[in-house]
Amino acid sequence: MTAKTMEELVALCKRRGFIFQSNDIYGGLQGLYDYGPLGVELKNNLKKSWWNSMVYERDDIEGLDASILTNPMVLKQSGHEDTFSDPMVDCRDCNSRWRADHLTEGQCLSCKSKNLTEPRPFNLMFKTSVGPVDDGSSFAYLRPETAQQIFINFKNVLDSTPHHLPFGIAQIGKAFRNEITPRNFIFRVREFEQMELEFFVEEGSDEKWHKIWTDLRMTWWLEQGISEENLELLTVPPNDLAHYSKATIDIMYKFPHGLEELEGIANRTDFDLGSHTKGQESFDIQAKVSKNNHSNSKLAVQDINTKKWKIPYVIEPSAGVDRGVLALLNEAYKIETLDNGKERTVLSFKPHLAPIKAAVIPLKRNNEQLVAAATSLKSSLQKKQLGRIIVENSGNIGKSYRRHDEIGTPLCITIDFDSLENNTATIRDRDTMEQKRVLIEEIPQYVADHINNN
Numbered sequence: 001m002t003a004k005t006m007e008e009l010v011a012l013c014k015r016r017g018f019i020f021q022s023n024d025i026y027g028g029l030q031g032l033y034d035y036g037p038l039g040v041e042l043k044n045n046l047k048k049s050w051w052n053s054m055v056y057e058r059d060d061i062e063g064l065d066a067s068i069l070t071n072p073m074v075l076k077q078s079g080h081e082d083t084f085s086d087p088m089v090d091c092r093d094c095n096s097r098w099r100a101d102h103l104t105e106g107q108c109l110s111c112k113s114k115n116l117t118e119p120r121p122f123n124l125m126f127k128t129s130v131g132p133v134d135d136g137s138s139f140a141y142l143r144p145e146t147a148q149q150i151f152i153n154f155k156n157v158l159d160s161t162p163h164h165l166p167f168g169i170a171q172i173g174k175a176f177r178n179e180i181t182p183r184n185f186i187f188r189v190r191e192f193e194q195m196e197l198e199f200f201v202e203e204g205s206d207e208k209w210h211k212i213w214t215d216l217r218m219t220w221w222l223e224q225g226i227s228e229e230n231l232e233l234l235t236v237p238p239n240d241l242a243h244y245s246k247a248t249i250d251i252m253y254k255f256p257h258g259l260e261e262l263e264g265i266a267n268r269t270d271f272d273l274g275s276h277t278k279g280q281e282s283f284d285i286q287a288k289v290s291k292n293n294h295s296n297s298k299l300a301v302q303d304i305n306t307k308k309w310k311i312p313y314v315i316e317p318s319a320g321v322d323r324g325v326l327a328l329l330n331e332a333y334k335i336e337t338l339d340n341g342k343e344r345t346v347l348s349f350k351p352h353l354a355p356i357k358a359a360v361i362p363l364k365r366n367n368e369q370l371v372a373a374a375t376s377l378k379s380s381l382q383k384k385q386l387g388r389i390i391v392e393n394s395g396n397i398g399k400s401y402r403r404h405d406e407i408g409t410p411l412c413i414t415i416d417f418d419s420l421e422n423n424t425a426t427i428r429d430r431d432t433m434e435q436k437r438v439l440i441e442e443i444p445q446y447v448a449d450h451i452n453n454n
């Protein structure tokens with residue numbers, strides 16, 4: 001049986017230490033969540049997998065880690081100051097506020113009143129003051145997408161690396177949006193992480209690359225263990241496109257609350273590099289920077305033959321880390337009925353994503369020899385650099401197996417008294433529940449193969 005209501009996932013996440021309501025002891029703060037001991041591992045593993053596929057496995061993409069605080073000029077030029085808003089309505093009866101497009105029945109979701117104000121735009125960007133004087137004259141935005149810092153670093157990266165078009169810049173990091181109605185757990189929050197690639201291509205090849213990246217991104221999600229029947233591609237209708245987009249394809253996932261966007265792949269054309277080039281030229285003129293500097297500051301590439309400057313087009317696959325984590329949890333969550341009629345809860349993560357890769361369990365709690373053997377095996381396993389390996393000195397094997405099924409640990413390794421005699425230990429597989437005895441010296445390679453090849 002598969003049971004996946006959002007409530008079940010939220011309860012499991014809290015109980016086992018994946019995700020907690022943020023600022024909880026002071027009543028929480030809406031739209032913010034904290035990742036606990038297992039959540040941080042799962043999230044880091046997802047980001048690592050993305051970084052591997054984008055940066056390490058390719059030679060045409062470089063990484064970046066840029067600042068979160070953003071000069072308002074950047075977001076003026078990008079169009080966010082003017083257009084990055086959602087339509088907001090107030091309920092005149094209970095004073096609650098809603099995103100107009102979420103009120104599909106045209107009534108307040110709280111008191112069901114239809115006595116609503118006309119929708120008006122609400123800008124989603126957070127502001128903060130910069131420097132010691134808080135008089136509003138010097139402020140910065142918390143970036144609403146990681147993309148803009150990639151665009152404004154385009155020239156820095158191009159000039160410091162050997163790339164020509166097509167090439168890309170990848171970044172993972174926090175983004176902030178003052179969502180009118182954050183909801184559905186970590187699906188729509190006010191502070192979240194994005195994994196974004198800006199892939200710069202020649203104008204005219206953009207549609208071809210848009211298709212290539214859509215296919216690559218679908219394949220990647222499948223490799224993370226998301227099943228095909230829960231994914232769909234949606235071509236965003238022209239009237240719903242973001243201000244910078246010529247075409248966007250969304251990868252939609254069947255979340256517990258419905259089919260919603262997991263990642264968007266946009267053809268941003270030359271919009272962003274073009275408007276930052278214009279922005280920079282007018283900044284240079286105001287700052288009286290020599291005209292000769294203009295070509296240096298153009299966010300453009302120079303044609304080797306014609307020497308003409310051309311602004312590249314951009315294809316942008318932009319995925320939400322938190323939505324990725326929610327999809328992984330939803331996908332992995334299973335309640336199975338065993339042959340003996342009992343139930344077990346399993347998180348069947350792909351091994352490379354599992355928060356804990358293996359648990360080494362001494363059969364008897366605090367037994368010096370067993371704990372020493374378990375600790376020694378843990379350090380050999382640790383040398384394989386697979387991720388988190390733990391020694392669990394619980395003395396209750398059945399309970400440990402149940403816990404590790406529920407948090408998705410692919411392998412449990414039990415050290416018993418025979419282990420001290422014949423140097424073997426029992427390895428139990430999370431998915432099949434099969435157990436086999438393996439020579440202790442062969443276990444690190446066994447575990448590495450299991451984690452890397454499944």
Ligand code: GAP
Pocket residue numbers: 144145146147177179186187188189190192194196261262263264316318319320321322323
């Ligand atoms: N740079 C393009 C961009 O930011 P977007 O569709 O607004 O495009 C990209 O966001 C991805 O970021 C989404 O597909 C989603 O996964 C994630 N995302 C956006 N807003 C979010 C929010 N409030 N909470 C969690 N994830 C969010």
